Amino acid sequence: MNDYTKILLADSPEALSEAAELIKSGQVVAIPTETVYGLAANAFDQTAVKRIFEAKGRPQDNPLIVHLHSIEAVSEVAKEVPKLARKLFSAFSPGPLTIVLPKKKEVPYITSGGLETVGVRIPDNENVRELIKLCGVPLSAPSANISGKPSPTTAAHVYDDLQGKIPLILDGGVCRVGLESTVISLDGDRIKILRPGKVTAKMLSEYGEVIIDKGVTESVSEMKKPTSPGMKYKHYAPECDITIIEGSLDEFIGYFNNNADEKTFALMFDDDIFDIKNRINYGNESEFFSLLRELDKKGIKKVFARCPIKDAQLALYNRLIRAAGYKIINANSFSEVR
Ligand code: AMP
Ligand code: MG
Numbered sequence: 001m002n003d004y005t006k007i008l009l010a011d012s013p014e015a016l017s018e019a020a021e022l023i024k025s026g027q028v029v030a031i032p033t034e035t036v037y038g039l040a041a042n043a044f045d046q047t048a049v050k051r052i053f054e055a056k057g058r059p060q061d062n063p064l065i066v067h068l069h070s071i072e073a074v075s076e077v078a079k080e081v082p083k084l085a086r087k088l089f090s091a092f093s094p095g096p097l098t099i100v101l102p103k104k105k106e107v108p109y110i111t112s113g114g115l116e117t118v119g120v121r122i123p124d125n126e127n128v129r130e131l132i133k134l135c136g137v138p139l140s141a142p143s144a145n146i147s148g149k150p151s152p153t154t155a156a157h158v159y160d161d162l163q164g165k166i167p168l169i170l171d172g173g174v175c176r177v178g179l180e181s182t183v184i185s186l187d188g189d190r191i192k193i194l195r196p197g198k199v200t201a202k203m204l205s206e207y208g209e210v211i212i213d214k215g216v217t218e219s220v221s222e223m224k225k226p227t228s229p230g231m232k233y234k235h236y237a238p239e240c241d242i243t244i245i246e247g248s249l250d251e252f253i254g255y256f257n258n259n260a261d262e263k264t265f266a267l268m269f270d271d272d273i274f275d276i277k278n279r280i281n282y283g284n285e286s287e288f289f290s291l292l293r294e295l296d297k298k299g300i301k302k303v304f305a306r307c308p309i310k311d312a313q314l315a316l317y318n319r320l321i322r323a324a325g326y327k328i329i330n331a332n333s334f335s336e337v338r
Contacts (some may be wrong), residue, residue, distance in 0.1 A: 007155055008126040019170055020134035028052050030144040030158045031131065032172025033123040035096045035181050035197070036289065037158045038067065038141030039166070040131075042336035043077065046108045047125045050139050053110070057163045058147040062229045064140035065181070066120050069132040077118050077138055079104050081302030084186055086205055094124040096177050097199045100185040100228075113142045113229050121181055125171060142182060144169075150292040152325070153178045156175045156242040157293060178286030179315050183228060194228040196314040216258050217310060218316050219326040227240070233324040240295040242324040246307045247331030255331040256304055265295075267305035269325070282306075285316050292323055 008015035010032050018031045023067045026048040028041045039055060041048035054059055062232045066077050074081050085099050103118035109246065112118050123129065127192045132139055143151040144158045152158045155171035162169075182197030184206075189208045191203060193216060193238075199284050201210045215231035247251050249272055256276075265278040274336035280303070283291065295303065309319045321328065 005159060005166055005169060007159065007169045007171050010125075010168065010172040011065050015170060016127060016131050016134060019131055019168055022167055023048070023131075023135045023137075025137065026051070026170075028055060028166050030123075030152075030155070030162065030166060031128050031139075031141060031168040032155070032170060032175065033067075033125050033141075035123070035177045036153055036175050037144040037155070037169075037180065038123075038139075039162070040067065040139040040141040042135065042173070043111050043127075043138040043140040044106055044108065046136075049108065049110045052140060053141060053314060055162055056142065056147045058142060058228075060110070061113045062117055062142075062233060062338075063117075063119060064111050064142050065183075066107065066111065067119055067128070067132060067139045067141050068120060068122050069129040070122060072207040074101070074120055077104055077120060078102060079109050082190070084189065084208060087193075088184075088204070089122070091207065092199050092203075093122040094129065095119060095122070095199065096124070096181040096197050098181045098183045098195075100183065100194070105226060105285065115229075117185070119183060121164065125172060127170070131170075148237055150236045150238060150289040151180060153286070153289050157290075160293075175263055176286065176287060177320065182315075182317060185227070189221050192227070195230070200309075209279075211313070216314065217321070220323075234325070235244045235293060236289070236319050237323055237325065238293075238296045238305055240300050240307055242303045242320075244305045244307050244320060244324050244326070245326040245331045246328055249306075251331035252304070253308055255329070260304060261302075264304060265300050266300045267303050269306055272306065282308075282316075285313070288316060288319060 021103040028051045098119045100117045100119045142162045146161045153175040183195040183200040185192045191208045192211045213227045220231045270281045318329040
């Protein structure tokens with residue numbers, strides 16, 4: 001364990017070569033990407049990858065996404081790259097799309113969470129792609145937070161979670177997308193969404209039939225075998241207790257007025273008209289994880305949240321239901337729907 005975590009600006013060649021040296025020597029380094037900050041190590045080095053799991057406290061069967069500098073490098077880790085995968089990478093890479101493909105034997109099982117597949121993406125951050133080139137190997141990089149907590153979208157978030165546990169954080173400013181990549185798997189011509197993100201079902205539907213896995217909108221109990229192992233774990237959870245209130249704005253207000261005490265906050269859409277002191281706005285989707293961290297910083301203990309529209313705001317909905325521990329109440333019937 002290191003007692004000291006250094007933060008360096010990611011756009012300096014010296015910082016990139018220092019990060020590359022650390023990674024080549026088997027260490028882990030936090031990196032900025034367009035989605036969220038990642039905790040990166042040599043994807044082929046079992047000992048280095050183990051350090052990622054230890055620093056995050058991540059369950060060992062939750063696979064890591066492998067980050068590459070270019071589409072050409074996909075064949076370094078994937079045994080087969082179907083035509084559809086090539087098309088999708090060409091359309092959306094570099095960018096927030098991860099495709100699950102059959103893995104090559106060189107990818108150790110610790111990286112793939114014991115699976116025969118590997119999730120692959122090309123991040124849209126020039127400095128990080130340069131870093132991957134300097135390392136000369138693909139980088140496994142899950143989100144750089146303590147497992148279960150909201151994902152980090154600034155270097156300060158990473159520092160709050162991992163100081164003393166990692167030697168270096170590359171600071172690339174605020175993440176532009178702010179939500180993790182869309183994760184998909186392919187079944188012939190069909191595209192299955194395992195985790196929704198900025199690359200939406202609508203965007204993908206130009207390339208094939210899109211199916212949304214049940215685990216995206218529902219709670220996957222530990223008993224069932226989820227399509228993507230990450231689905232079954234606690235995620236994005238602040239200390240603050242969040243309850244989602246389904247229904248119209250009027251129904252939400254009715255529920256809030258009847259059930260909130262003076263310490264309860266209302267998490268509302270920006271254009272909702274409801275004049276109360278204890279109000280927080282969702283703001284931009286890219287700021288959602290920051291907002292979750294702010295709730296705890298401000299000592300807010302209880303929130304009633306307006307419910308995002310499932311279809312139109314699938315990525316936000318998917319993160320919010322997890323942050324709320326699947327507590328959803330229908331304001332109309334006042335019954336717990338889940
Ligand atoms: P994170 O690293 O925190 O962004 O989480 C990565 C997500 O991608 C998790 O939900 C994983 O379950 C999912 N994932 C990564 N690799 C695979 C794979 N081979 N098969 C299915 N899901 C995967
Ligand atoms: Mg994560």
